[in-house]
Amino acid sequence: MILFRVENLIKYFGGLAAVNNVSFEVQKGEIFGLIGPNGSGKTTIFNLISSYHPVSSGKIYFNDQDITAYKTHKVCKSGIGRTFQVVKPLGRLSVLDNVIAAAFAKVRTKHEARDLALETLEFCELAHRKDVIAKSLSIGERKRLEITRAMATKPKLLLLDETAAGLNPSELDAAIDLILKIRDRGVTIIIVEHIMKVIMTISDRIHAINFGQTIAQGTPKEVADNPAVIEAYLGEEYAHR
Amino acid sequence: MKKYAPFVLLAILIAFPLVVQNSYYQHLLILVLMWVVIGSGWNMIAGYTGQVSFGDAAFFGTGAYTAGLIASKLGLSAWWGMAFGGFTAMAVAFPFGWICFRLRGAYFALASLALNEICRHIATIWEDLTEGMAGILIMPTFLSKIPYYYIALALAVLSVVMVQIVMNSKWGYYFLSIREDQDAAESLGIDTHHYKMISLNIAAFLTGMAGSLFMNYMGFIDPEVVFSLHDISIMAILVGIVGGVGTVYGPVVGAFVMVAVHEFFRTGFFGFFKGLAGLTGSEFLIVVAKYIGQAHVLGFGILVVVVILVLPNGIVGDWNKIIRKLVPMKNKGVAT
Numbered sequence: 001m002i003l004f005r006v007e008n009l010i011k012y013f014g015g016l017a018a019v020n021n022v023s024f025e026v027q028k029g030e031i032f033g034l035i036g037p038n039g040s041g042k043t044t045i046f047n048l049i050s051s052y053h054p055v056s057s058g059k060i061y062f063n064d065q066d067i068t069a070y071k072t073h074k075v076c077k078s079g080i081g082r083t084f085q086v087v088k089p090l091g092r093l094s095v096l097d098n099v100i101a102a103a104f105a106k107v108r109t110k111h112e113a114r115d116l117a118l119e120t121l122e123f124c125e126l127a128h129r130k131d132v133i134a135k136s137l138s139i140g141e142r143k144r145l146e147i148t149r150a151m152a153t154k155p156k157l158l159l160l161d162e163t164a165a166g167l168n169p170s171e172l173d174a175a176i177d178l179i180l181k182i183r184d185r186g187v188t189i190i191i192v193e194h195i196m197k198v199i200m201t202i203s204d205r206i207h208a209i210n211f212g213q214t215i216a217q218g219t220p221k222e223v224a225d226n227p228a229v230i231e232a233y234l235g236e237e238y239a240h241r
Numbered sequence: 242m243k244k245y246a247p248f249v250l251l252a253i254l255i256a257f258p259l260v261v262q263n264s265y266y267q268h269l270l271i272l273v274l275m276w277v278v279i280g281s282g283w284n285m286i287a288g289y290t291g292q293v294s295f296g297d298a299a300f301f302g303t304g305a306y307t308a309g310l311i312a313s314k315l316g317l318s319a320w321w322g323m324a325f326g327g328f329t330a331m332a333v334a335f336p337f338g339w340i341c342f343r344l345r346g347a348y349f350a351l352a353s354l355a356l357n358e359i360c361r362h363i364a365t366i367w368e369d370l371t372e373g374m375a376g377i378l379i380m381p382t383f384l385s386k387i388p389y390y391y392i393a394l395a396l397a398v399l400s401v402v403m404v405q406i407v408m409n410s411k412w413g414y415y416f417l418s419i420r421e422d423q424d425a426a427e428s429l430g431i432d433t434h435h436y437k438m439i440s441l442n443i444a445a446f447l448t449g450m451a452g453s454l455f456m457n458y459m460g461f462i463d464p465e466v467v468f469s470l471h472d473i474s475i476m477a478i479l480v481g482i483v484g485g486v487g488t489v490y491g492p493v494v495g496a497f498v499m500v501a502v503h504e505f506f507r508t509g510f511f512g513f514f515k516g517l518a519g520l521t522g523s524e525f526l527i528v529v530a531k532y533i534g535q536a537h538v539l540g541f542g543i544l545v546v547v548v549i550l551v552l553p554n555g556i557v558g559d560w561n562k563i564i565r566k567l568v569p570m571k572n573k574g575v576a577t
Contacts, residue, residue: 052424073433084424093417097414105431150428
C-alpha cells in the first residue's frame with residue numbers, strides 16, 4: 001500500500017531549480033532512503049513536504065490526500081513528523097517539557113501529555129535525561145531528542161534529516177537500533193543520510209538525487225552499483241571502471 | 242517557605258490599607274498593584290511567548306479611553322470601562338497581531354512601537370471623540386483610596402492566577418515552544434500564528450483592564466499620559482525585566498521595585514537634593530533639584546544596565562543566585 005507519494009516536485013529558488021521534477025512513492029512500513037551529494041536538494045525536499053517552503057509546482061499526497069497546500073503545523077497534525085538536520089531543541093526547557101509540548105499535538109490534558117511524553121522518552125531511551133535542560137545535552141542526545149519529540153506527535157510517517165551525522169560509532173549503532181525499533185512500531189520512515197553505513201544497512205529502498213534530479217532508484221545494492229550514483233559521489237573516472 | 246511566600250504577601254496586601262492609613266502610601270501600593278497587572282500582561286506575550294512588545298501603552302490607553310469615553314460621552318459610570326476596557330484593548334490587539342505576527346523578533350517589537358505611536362496620535366488628533374490634548378476629566382467615585390485599593394488588588398491577583406493557570410496548560414507549553422524556536426514549534430504541530438494571537442490578546446486584555454482602572458482611579462487622562470512610550474510601554478518592559486522575564490511572580494517583584502524607583506526620582510530622592518540645595522545654596526544643586534524629578538528615565542536606564550549585568554534573569558529568575566551570594570556572608574558573620 002502506498003502511504004506517501006510526491007509527483008513532479010519542482011522548487012525554484014530564484015532561477016535555480018533546487019528540486020527539479022522529482023517523483024517517488026513510499027510504501028507503508030518501509031524505510032525509504034534519500035541520498036545525494038551535498039546541495040543536491042534532499043533537505044529542500046523535506047522542507048517542501050513539511051511546507052517550510054511552498055512548492056513551485058508538483059503534488060504531495062499522504063494517505064491519498066493532497067497535502068501540498070497544508071501549512072507546517074497541519075502537516076504535522078495529519079501524521080508526518082520530522083527532525084531537523086541542524087537540531088532545534090527548545091533550549092531553556094527540560095527534555096521532558098520538550099516532549100510534553102510535542103505530545104499536546106495528539107492529546108488534550110496535561111496529564112495525558114505527560115504520560116505520552118514519558119512513554120515516548122522511555123521508548124527512545126532518553127528517559128534518564130528527562131530533567132536536564134535541553135541545551136545542555138550532547139549532540140548525540142540532541143539528535144535523539146529530535147526523534148523523541150517527533151515520535152511524541154504520533155506520526156505515521158517520520159522524516160529523519162541526517163539524524164546520524166556527528167555521532168560516534170557506538171551512538172551510531174544505537175541510532176540504527178532506534179530507527180529500526182521505530183519502523184517495527186509501524187511507522188514509515190523517509191531518511192536522509194550521508195553516512196553510507198547507516199543508509200545501506202537499514203533502507204528497504206533508496207532514491208538517489210543530484211542537482212535536484214532523480215539519478216537512480218531501487219534496493220541499496222542496485223543504487224550502490226549504479227554508475228550515475230558512483231559518478232555523483234566519486235567523480236566520472238570511477239564510474240566506468 | 243518559598244511555597245507560602247505568595248500567600249504571606251497576599252495576606253500582607255489585604256491587611257495593608259487597614260493598618261497603614263496614610264493615603265500617600267496607599268496611593269503608591271495601588272500603583273504597584275496596577276503595574277502587577279500590566280507587567281503580567283507584558284510577561285505573557287514577551288516573557289513567555291518571546292514576542293517582545295514595545296507598545297503596551299496602546300492597550301493601556303485604549304482601556305483607559307474606553308472608561309473615559311463611556312463616562313464622558315455616554316454618561317454612564319466609568320466603572321463600565323472595567324467591563325469593556327479589556328475587550329476594546331483586544332479589539333486593537335487583534336488586527337495588529339493578525340498583520341504583524343508575520344514579523345519576527347526585533348521587527349515585531351518595532352511594529353508594536355509604531356502601534357503605540359499610532360494610538361497616541363489618533364487620541365491627540367481626533368478631538369471630536371477624545372478631546373485631544375485637553376484630556377478627559379471624570380469625577381472620582383470614591384473619596385477614600387481603600388475601594389480602589391481592593392479593586393486593584395483583585396485585578397492583580399486575577400492576573401497572577403490567570404498567568405499561572407495558562408502557563409500550566411497546553412497554551413503555556415505552546416507559548417514557551419514558540420519563544421524557544423518558532424520553526425521547531427511549527428514542526429510539532431503548533432499553529433504559531435494562532436497561539437501568538439492568543440497570547441497577545443490575553444496580554445492586551447489585562448493591560449486594557451489596568452488602563453480602565455487607571456482612568457477610574459486618577460480621574461484624568463490625556464494622550465501623553467496613557468499612551469506614553471516611556472512611562473507606560475517602557476515601564477512595562479522594565480517591570481518584566483527587573484522582576485524576571487518568564488516567571489509568574491517576576492512582574493509582582495518588578496512592580497514594587499519600579500514604582501519605588503519611579504517615586505524616588507519623582508520626589509527628587511524624597512526631597513534630598515532640594516534640602517541639600519537649600520542648605521549649601523549651590524547653584525549646581527539647585528539645578529539638579531529642579532530637574533531630578535524628570536530624570537527618572539535616566540534612572541530606569543541605569544537600573545536596566547545594572548540588572549542585565551548582575552541579574553540577567555531578573556530578581557525572581559536569579560533568586561537562588563541572590564540567596565547564594567547573601568547566605569555565605571551571613572554564615573561568616575555567625576562564625577566570627
